[in-house]
Amino acid sequence: MTTINSIETRPLRPLFLSYLFPAMIGMLLMSINILVDGIFVSHGVGPTALAGVNIAVPIFSILLSISLWVGMGGATLFSIAMGEGNKKRAHQFFTLSFVTMIAVVITLIIILSLNLKKVAYIFGASDITYPYVQQYLHIILLFGIFYTIENLLSIFIRNDGNPKLAMAGLITTSVLNIILNYIFIFVLHYGVTGCALATAISTMLGMSVLCLHFARKQSELKFVRSFFSLSDLKKIFAIGLPSCIVEATFAVMVVLYNITFSYYLGENGVTAYAIVNYIHSVLLTIFLGIGMALQPLVSYHHGARLLDRLTALLKIGITTALILGLITTLFAILFPSQVIALFGDSTFAIRNMAIQGFVHFAIGYIFLGINMVFAEFFQSIEKIRLATTIMLLRSIVLFVPTLILLPKLFGAQAIWWTFPVAEGITALLIYIYIKKKPHIVTA
Structure with missing residues (x-):
């Protein structure tokens, strides 16, 4: 049985898995x-x-x-x-x-x-x-x-x-x-x-x-x-802000997507996106579960200054997110019609639009999990500016201009690429930042 005091002595991989599956299942059940x-x-x-x-x-x-x-x-x-x-x-x-x-x-x-x-x-x-x-x-x-x-x-x-x-x-x-x-x-x-x-x-x-x-x-x-303690209260609100941003900006992103689909593809586009978003809202909670599993372990090891185990936890989290992202994307590419069919009947035009869109949209899951892991990691070691920056980059700063520019430059079908492009650029920027400041994960 895991206790908070036994965390630092258990092997990391089984320890992480003991938190991962309950967290993912819990988050999935919340959405359902x-x-x-x-x-x-x-x-x-x-x-x-x-x-x-x-x-x-x-x-x-x-x-x-x-x-x-x-x-x-x-x-x-x-x-x-x-x-x-x-x-x-x-x-x-x-x-x-x-x-x-x-x-x-x-x-x-x-x-x-x-x-x-x-x-x-x-x-x-x-x-x-x-x-x-x-x-x-x-x-x-x-x-x-x-x-x-x-x-x-x-x-x-x-x-x-x-x-x-x-x-x-x-x-x-x-x-x-x-x-x-x-x-x-x-x-x-x-x-x-x-x-x-x-x-x-x-x-x-x-x-x-x-x-x-x-x-x-x-x-x-x-x-x-x-x-x-007023200073403790400020710390709580500051550290928890990135988690609040995830939930708050999700609603904003949905509204902006609906407006854009309505403008370029009309009611059919909005309905097709609603089907894909229904799937996305469930998948998003699974990826959030990785961060939820990582947070208690990272915060404890950060407090205990067990830096080697802290770095190893980050690697385990990134590997898990990447594998899950690749599996999700591959499944969406191979079986898009079967996935879309799970979420209700619709006309051929709407269903076809949703199937084609989901194939492009799902590429974003390769990067989503990685971004979530890094944001959760930095939040868990009290690097709030970095965590908040990552969340705002993927959901507002990069998302909004990408949503505006892609359909104008490449046509209405490019709306579906907004999610993978914004997530992909965010992941690239994180990679560049870590390369320049490799000690940021333990400093």
Whole structure:
């Protein structure tokens, strides 16, 4: 059994794998869990209700970005303190992170709840869809604090040497969400309200599973009375910023893609991209899982100043990301029609556009994992500017001009190349930077 204190003595490769698979499965389940609501609503309530749920879904991105921001920032500092052998500081970072997130989320929920109708229309509701948006959003906001606590705890539990329990909590949430959705929608006919209740109840029960970690003798997640420090709070927000950027910029990228596809290829282009993006949103979480697995190990070794093992961990992470990226790209090139067919029926024109586009789009996965690993690595060793720069390069700085220029220079089909070009240039810039400053990974 892995504990936070045994990390520095275990062989690195099996140690990394013991974190990798639970992290990847956990992140994958998080993405699928949100999609389950839409599937049940579409079949059990109707298309207008589905539109209402989809309009309300960005609330999850908002709540997730907050829990990632505070959770990844605090957990990184927690593991560094444990690596340094300073358990008191580790307990303070955990307590400060937990209290801070509760305060931020409750404040946000109160503001959003008091302005629920305005928020719904900002999200894209109309007079027709608003009743469904209101039903769903009201419940999700009421229980939103449990969603963020579950995310925060899963991050800290992984950092406290218990990745399997972190995964078990998310599995519990996902399985129960499916069961409760069926009961509330098809048996009790609660409609959209039942869907939201299923999500809320399953989240609370999944969170309860995570709380079992506190009964573990080896647990270092302890609440302390003396924890507040303004400088520590600034560190948490600074270190967690790259993780927040990943979630926040994903929504921006989707909007910009939709606008561009609509301009060049019309409604068919937007629909074809929606199919590819559905696949991408699932694959992205798998690649994020590599970084999630790497972070606790890197932060601990950084705190313990075990530089040789730190460098070896980076190499293992890069190798894993590259292999996974190559497999994903190769699979997309060889079996694009089979992959696209998994995500619903569509007209021949849309399906053909999605198949051709996905073949080009998927080349970006060769570079995506590498970029994520380097960003997570630098974030984990407190090199926040580097981590933030990598995230902004791939999602805004390089992405936006590439999205504008490629279709103008090479035609509408080149829109699909935006993702691989932006990720590829980012990876190249990282390579050049590391070549010039090879000691940056341990300095």
